[in-house]
Amino acid sequence: DRSMNRRKKVKAFFYDLRIEMASLLTIIFFLLVGAAIIQAIEGHNVSLSIGDDALLEQQWSYLNSVYFCTAILTTVGYGDMKPNTTGGKIFVVVYAIFGLSAVAFSVGSIVSRLVNMAHVVGKMQDKINAKLSRILQRSSKNQIAPDPKKSTFWRRMRIKYHIHQKLIMGTLVFLILWLGGAGLFAGIEGWGYGNAVYYCFVTLTTIGFGDYFPSTHGGKILFIFYGFFGLGFVSVILSEAAKQLLKGFHQEFERKRRETAAVLPIQLSDLEIDLSTFKQ
Numbered sequence: 506d507r508s509m510n511r512r513k514k515v516k517a518f519f520y521d522l523r524i525e526m527a528s529l530l531t532i533i534f535f536l537l538v539g540a541a542i543i544q545a546i547e548g549h550n551v552s553l554s555i556g557d558d559a560l561l562e563q564q565w566s567y568l569n570s571v572y573f574c575t576a577i578l579t580t581v582g583y584g585d586m587k588p589n590t591t592g593g594k595i596f597v598v599v600y601a602i603f604g605l606s607a608v609a610f611s612v613g614s615i616v617s618r619l620v621n622m623a624h625v626v627g628k629m630q631d632k633i634n635a636k637l638s639r640i641l642q643r644s645s646k647n648q649i650a651p652d653p654k655k656s657t658f659w660r661r662m663r664i665k666y667h668i669h670q671k672l673i674m675g676t677l678v679f680l681i682l683w684l685g686g687a688g689l690f691a692g693i694e695g696w697g698y699g700n701a702v703y704y705c706f707v708t709l710t711t712i713g714f715g716d717y718f719p720s721t722h723g724g725k726i727l728f729i730f731y732g733f734f735g736l737g738f739v740s741v742i743l744s745e746a747a748k749q750l751l752k753g754f755h756q757e758f759e760r761k762r763r764e765t766a767a768v769l770p771i772q773l774s775d776l777e778i779d780l781s782t783f784k785q
Contacts, residue, residue, distance in 0.1 A: 524614060525614065525615050528610070528611035528612070528614045528615050529611070529615065531607050531608070531611045532578075532608055532611050532612065532733060535574075535578065535600075535603075535604045535607060535608060536571060536574055536575065536578065536729075537571070539570075539574040539577075539600050539604065540567060540570035540571040540573070540574045541567070541570070542596060542600075543565070543570050543573060543574065543588070543593060543596060543597075543600075544565050544566070544567055544570040546588075546590060546592045546593045546596055547565045547570075547588055547589065547590060547593045548565035548566075548570075564586070568722060568725060568726070569586065569725070571725075571729060572586070572719075572725040572728065572729060573586045574600070574604075575728065575729045575732050575733070576713075576732070577597065577600060577601055577604065577605075578601075578604050578605060578608045578733075579711060579732040579733060579736045580605070580711045580713075580736075581708055581711050581712075581713035581732060582713045582715075583713050583714075583715040583718040584713075584715040585715065585718045585720075608733075609740075612733055612734075612736060612737035612740070615737060675738065675741055675742040675745055676742060678738055679709070679738055679739065679742055682705075682709065682731075682734070682735050682738060683702070683705050683706060683709060684702065684705075686701075686705045686709075686727075686731055686735070687701035687702040687704070687705045688701070689727060689731075690704060690705065690719070690724060690727065693719075693721060693723045693724045693727060694719060694720065694721060694724045696717070700717060703717070704717040704718075705731075705735075708728070708731070708732065708735065709735045709736070709738075709739050710739065711736065711739075
């Protein structure tokens with residue numbers, strides 16, 4: 506039985522790995538092919554009143570085109586680059602329709618897998634901690650009786666942690682992405698850390714005012730990776746938060762329903778009338 510279970514787990518692991526690789530290849534395909542198409546459309550536009558063909562080629566270089574497609578697929582849309590030709594505008598409409606749905610599914614599956622891996626690691630850590638606590642309890646001879654109130658409090662805290670573990674892990678990852686990414690962008694773009702924190706929040710939430718956007722090659726390359734993974738993590742965190750909120754409402758409703766069901770028979774018994782008093 507154990508060997509069969511191990512084989513099933515291995516098969517499931519490689520199946521999930523194939524799905525994740527296919528999702529990653531989907532993102533790369535839409536990104537690179539879309540960049541090549543928009544560069545071919547906008548890069549050879551001679552009707553723009555820029556006055557310098559070299560500047561036009563620099564604006565729609567392949568890196569800038571990849572950066573432009575990333576802003577579309579992550580729905581950030583800073584506004585620093587935009588299509589100026591009719592063909593480019595038609596391409597953006599078609600590209601967004603097909604690209605957003607495909608990339609949203611791909612990024613969501615990859616990030617969900619990462620969050621589940623963190624959840625598994627948390628379970629393994631709990632098992633190790635439980636074993637260590639049992640070993641310490643056996644080895645310690647002179648133990649002081651624990652306070653029942655404190656033990657009950659920590660037991661409740663552990664239960665709440667297990668219930669919200671995925672949300673907690675996702676929130677920690679989001680904070681690392683937010684504040685850590687701000688440090689990277691501040692160093693690359695030369696912004697103050699406060700402005701970089703503001704920029705990363707606007708980017709991760711896909712608000713994209715456009716007052717701050719990467720202008721260096723390093724900043725654009727970082728945004729290409731940061732935008733996709735950050736968007737995926739935020740989507741998973743918001744989804745998990747909504748599930749926990751609905752679960753909390755459902756549990757509270759069930760608790761009140763049970764309390765009402767327990768009190769209702771008593772209230773009905775108080776309202777019972779002795780019909781014998783009405784007999785003549």
